[in-house]
Amino acid sequence: MSADAPSHFIRNLVSRDVAAGKHGGLVVTRFPPEPNGYLHIGHAKSICLNFGIAKDFGGVCHLRFDDTNPAKEELAYVRAIQEDIHWLGFEWDSLRHASDYFEVFYQCARKLIEDGKAYVCDLNAEQVREYRGTLTSPGRASPWRERSSEENLDLFTRMREGEFDDGRRTLRAKIDMASPNINLRDPAIYRIRKISHQNTGNAWPIYPMYDYAHCISDAVEGITHSLCTLEFEDHRPLYDWYLDQLNLRSHPELSASLTDPQVSRPEQTEFSRLNLDYTVMSKRKLVELVQKELVEGWDDPRMPTLSAMRRRGFTPESIRMLCDRVGVTKQVNVIDFGVLEGCVREDLDKRAQRRMAVLDPLPVTIENLDEGYTADIEVSNHPQQPELGTRTLRHGRKIYIERTDFEEVPPKGFKRLIPEGNVRLRHIGIVHCVGVDKDDTGRVTGLRVTLYKPEDAPKVKGTIHWVSAEHGQRAQVRLYDRLFSVANPDSGEGSYIDHLNPNSCQVIDAAWVEPAAADGVAETRFQFERIGYFVADRREHEPGKPVFNRVVSLRDSWAKR
RNA sequence: UGGGACGUCGCCAAGUUGGUAAGGCACAGGGUUUUGAUCCCUGCAUUCCCAGGUUCGAGUCCUGGCGUCCCAGCCA
Numbered sequence: 001m002s003a004d005a006p007s008h009f010i011r012n013l014v015s016r017d018v019a020a021g022k023h024g025g026l027v028v029t030r031f032p033p034e035p036n037g038y039l040h041i042g043h044a045k046s047i048c049l050n051f052g053i054a055k056d057f058g059g060v061c062h063l064r065f066d067d068t069n070p071a072k073e074e075l076a077y078v079r080a081i082q083e084d085i086h087w088l089g090f091e092w093d094s095l096r097h098a099s100d101y102f103e104v105f106y107q108c109a110r111k112l113i114e115d116g117k118a119y120v121c122d123l124n125a126e127q128v129r130e131y132r133g134t135l136t137s138p139g140r141a142s143p144w145r146e147r148s149s150e151e152n153l154d155l156f157t158r159m160r161e162g163e164f165d166d167g168r169r170t171l172r173a174k175i176d177m178a179s180p181n182i183n184l185r186d187p188a189i190y191r192i193r194k195i196s197h198q199n200t201g202n203a204w205p206i207y208p209m210y211d212y213a214h215c216i217s218d219a220v221e222g223i224t225h226s227l228c229t230l231e232f233e234d235h236r237p238l239y240d241w242y243l244d245q246l247n248l249r250s251h252p253e254l255s256a257s258l259t260d261p262q263v264s265r266p267e268q269t270e271f272s273r274l275n276l277d278y279t280v281m282s283k284r285k286l287v288e289l290v291q292k293e294l295v296e297g298w299d300d301p302r303m304p305t306l307s308a309m310r311r312r313g314f315t316p317e318s319i320r321m322l323c324d325r326v327g328v329t330k331q332v333n334v335i336d337f338g339v340l341e342g343c344v345r346e347d348l349d350k351r352a353q354r355r356m357a358v359l360d361p362l363p364v365t366i367e368n369l370d371e372g373y374t375a376d377i378e379v380s381n382h383p384q385q386p387e388l389g390t391r392t393l394r395h396g397r398k399i400y401i402e403r404t405d406f407e408e409v410p411p412k413g414f415k416r417l418i419p420e421g422n423v424r425l426r427h428i429g430i431v432h433c434v435g436v437d438k439d440d441t442g443r444v445t446g447l448r449v450t451l452y453k454p455e456d457a458p459k460v461k462g463t464i465h466w467v468s469a470e471h472g473q474r475a476q477v478r479l480y481d482r483l484f485s486v487a488n489p490d491s492g493e494g495s496y497i498d499h500l501n502p503n504s505c506q507v508i509d510a511a512w513v514e515p516a517a518a519d520g521v522a523e524t525r526f527q528f529e530r531i532g533y534f535v536a537d538r539r540e541h542e543p544g545k546p547v548f549n550r551v552v553s554l555r556d557s558w559a560k561r
Numbered sequence: 562u563g564g565g566a567c568g569u570c571g572c573c574a575a576g577u578u579g580g581u582a583a584g585g586c587a588c589a590g591g592g593u594u595u596u597g598a599u600c601c602c603u604g605c606a607u608u609c610c611c612a613g614g615u616u617c618g619a620g621u622c623c624u625g626g627c628g629u630c631c632c633a634g635c636c637a
Contacts (some may be wrong), residue, residue, distance in 0.1 A: 007575085034637050069636060125635055135633055136563045170635050180564040182633050191635035210637045233631050236563055270566085273628095277572090283637090297590060325585065327574055329567090334629050336572050339586055356596095384599070415597065424595055463595050529596045558597040 008328040010269055014053055014225055023224040023264060027059030029093070030223050031085070031285065032214070034066045035077035037196075037283040038305040039084045040296045040317065041340075045046040045274040048323040051090040062221055063092035067099050068213045070257055079197070080298070084306040088314045098208075098217050099199040103209045103257040106160065108216055108246050109171055109189055111254060113152045115244050118189055119145055120155040121172045128170075131177070138178035145174060159192055162205035166192050173212075175241065183238045187211060203512035205553055215239040215266070219248050222262030229273045230330060236268050240462050255522045256355055274326060275334045276483035279304045280489055280496055281303050294500060295483075301549050302483040302504050311481060313525055313535030313551030315351075318344040318380050337482060341552045348525060348533045348551065353381040355517035356426065356465045357528040357548075359477060359508055361400035363469065365444040369397045391516045398469035400512050400532075401425075405464040406447060408436065413561070415462030417447070422460045426529065430457040465529050473518040477534070479506040511548075518546040530554065 018025055033039065039047075054061035063085065067073050085092070112118035121144045123131060133139030147155075156171055158164065171190040179185055190206045197204065215238075218226045226239075248254055248263045255261040275281060275494040280289075281304060289295045289303070298305055301312035309319065321343040326335050372395050382388040405416040405423075417423040417433055423429050428451070435448035452458070481504045489496035517526055522541045527533050532553035541547040 032637095036637080066637065074637075121635095128635070129633075132633060134563085138563090172635095180570060182564080185633085188635050191636075193635085207635095209635075214637085231631055232637090236565095264609075272567090325573075325587095329574075331567060331574085333573065336586070342586060345598090354596080383594090383596075413597090428596065429595095460595090465596075466598095505597070512612090527596085527598080531596090532596070532598095554596075554598050556597070561597095 006324050006327060009330075010049065010225075010227060010271060010328055011012070011053065011056070012053060013269065017224070018057055020281060026222070026224055026264075027054055027057040028062070028222050028224045028262075028264065028498075029054045029059065029227060030062040030064045030096075030218065030221065032064045032066045032098075032217075033081050034069070034072070035081060035286055036069075036072040037077060038307055039081050040281055040283075040286065040304045040306065041309065041322075042274045042281045042304075044088060044306060044319050045323050045326070045328075046227070046229070047088060047090060047220055049271070050319055051092075051229075053225065054093075057429050059224075059418045061090075062094050062096050062223075064217060064221070066097040066210070066214065066217075067097050067197070067199060068208050068210060069193075070195045070207065071193065073198060075198045079297060080307060080462060084310075087310055088306060088318055088319060096217075097199055098213050099132060100203055101213070101217055101220055101258070102200060104207075104220055104255050105213055105216060107254045107257070108248075109156065109208075109212075110153065111251070112169075112173065112189070113156055113243060114149055115148060115245065116174065118152070118171055118173050119147050120152050120159070121145070121170050121186075122168075123170075125167060132182065133177070135182070141177050142172070142186065145186070148189050148322070150268075159190065159206050160204075162194065166194055168192055173238075173241070175238075181234055181237060183211070183235050184241070187238060187268060195215065211235055211238045212242055215242050215268075216246070216248070218266040219243055219246075219263055220258060220261050223266040224263045226266045226268040228268060228270055230270050230332070232268065233270045236270070243423035269332065271505060272330055272332055274323070275332075275372055276304065276337055276340060277334050277487040278337045278484050278489075278501075280484070283326075285496060288497075290496075293327075294497065301478070301480050304483075311538050311549065313533065313549055314344055315347050315525070318347040321347060327464065334488070344533065344552050345555070348527065350385075352525045352527045352533055354383070354529050355526045356393075356467055356515055357477070357511060357513040357517060357531060357534070358400045358402050358465065358467045358472075359511045360403040361404040361467070361510070362406060362444065362467070362511050364399050364401050365446065365448050366397050366399070366451050367434065367448050368450045371397060372399055375428075377427050386426055393468075393514065393516075395428065395466070395468035396469045398474065399466045400469055401447075401464055401466045403444075406433075407445065408444070413558075415558075417449075417462075422452075422458055424460050424463040425451075426465050427464050428466070429454060430460055450472055465531075467512040467514055469512075471512055472512040473546060475511045475513045475518060475548060477508045477511040477548045477550065478530075478537075478539075479508065479550045480504060481506075513548070515548060517548075525551065527554070 029158040031050045051061045133457045170188045172186045175184045299307040299311045377393045430452045431449040484499045485501040486499045489499040525535045533551040534548040537547040
């Protein structure tokens with residue numbers, strides 16, 4: 001186990017199992033996404049947990065697509081999911097699909113029927129609902145519950161042959177219609193769906209249900225620790241019931257269709273999912289945001305999906321740091337958005353090279369420099385990390401500074417430029433403001449300053465950034481903010497959509513950046529000094545047409561006042 | 562008394578067989594600083610959902626309450 005791996009109840013449990021020689025001392029986990037949407041930050045927690053546990057105990061972790069419902073699943077999603085996992089920094093030991101085991105599921109179902117543990121039910125969906133009872137009252141037995149094994153086998157075979165229409169019949173487990181756990185009231189095992197499957201085409205007119213397929217998939221892959229989220233706690237008795245009835249290890253014929261099954265008796269353990277405030281995490285809602293075009297797609301930088309966070313400029317390290325930081329427990333939790341922001345700031349502060357950019361340019365003329373004057377300044381790319389090298393900063397008589405760095409009537413404590421005041425221009429030196437130019441409306445249109453000789457320069461409190469008017473490049477900069485304007489968009493009255501933050505994306509078309517920023521390749525991250533961390537947009541940034549996304553602002557104890 | 566789970570600082574979260582409340586984030590002060598950034602110090606739960614009980618001693622054990630979340634798809 002790696003030394004810095006945070007300890008938590010699942011790690012402790014696995015550790016005890018290994019020490020006790022359970023599962024032959026093996027650790028095999030899996031990350032089992034359904035390919036019906038993009039992965040989000042919540043999945044990252046599960047990915048870090050499953051791959052992390054395997055790695056730390058010398059085990060393996062599979063990526064398994066839980067593709068048992070072709071009505072909702074698409075190949076495009078399976079590709080995106082693989083890309084996101086790789087980007088996050090993980091590699092699966094083998095790639096699986098639940099659909100690889102369709103024949104095993106089928107053989108297992110026949111055994112259940114032969115053993116009198118499953119039956120074909122002719123009730124329709126609505127009738128099943130009526131027979132199921134309620135949370136506080138028991139259900140009633142289906143009229144088809146006592147069919148003979150022979151009849152069930154015949155009917156199930158014909159279901160598999162495609163003889164019946166969609167929804168006409170189901171195969172159900174025969175457990176207990178009076179169970180206080182609704183999952184045990186004769187749950188469906190197979191339903192009829194004549195839909196083409198992205199992996200198996202039209203080979204199957206029937207598809208297995210999650211509870212049934214998942215535990216068998218785990219067992220047949222040799223999974224030792226099946227980790228999932230809290231909402232499956234109630235399903236664990238069913239998970240165990242199927243595996244106990246089937247006893248796959250004593251019945252190798254059931255998995256004979258597989259070349260090298262490593263049959264285990266897995267155990268499910270549940271943990272709480274990751275929730276972040278100011279966003280939504282349910283796949284249904286994320287799909288809705290995309291389909292209703294409330295965002296610009298799955299990778300819109302405001303989305304909590306991994307591909308969006310990548311585009312926004314988050315690093316894989318920062319996301320893994322968040323997962324470490326929030327821990328693994330069974331407590332329902334909502335993490336402050338600020339924790340995520342803190343993680344990227346910490347990571348990017350360490351590694352992002354510094355550049356200068358001006359978002360709202362105010363022209364400044366340095367009057368005691370000649371027309372055509374040019375200076376080259378060699379500056380460090382990172383104040384604390386000289387190994388990140390240097391670059392040359394060029395400027396002449398005219399530069400741009402940030403409009404907010406000048407105030408005619410400064411508030412108390414203002415450390416930047418004021419009329420007749422002094423300020424340091426980062427890397428250039430100290431200047432004195434000698435003139436303020438305005439238009440008819442009184443708006444400041446430019447400043448005139450003079451540069452002190454280093455030996456004559458007075459002490460100043462403030463340093464401001466700038467970009468050379470002659471050498472800088474125009475850039476588009478997008479300032480992103482949280483997608484929703486309330487901490488919990490799901491609570492309270494109305495739809496979560498009513499709480500979308502109208503100011504979640506501000507596009508600045510006429511920002512200025514120094515050449516050494518504009519020239520970076522897409523996905524290069526910089527700190528624009530005194531502003532924040534930015535990334536060259538993965539899709540739209542190109543040399544000569546720079547486009548930057550703000551990952552996160554710098555902490556600003558001045559703005560906070 | 563439908564079933565399942567969870568309740569330790571504003572948000573997370575450690576708390577081994579009962580021995581006298583880790584840490585992170587946030588926040589508040591102070592220092593360094595050619596980024597009002599970073600970094601560095603300091604402070605931040607006499608108290609563990611509540612009430613009883615056992616004990617020399619309880620967040621940890623017992624009893625009884627209270628609160629929150631999940632479950633009635635032929636979704637996962």
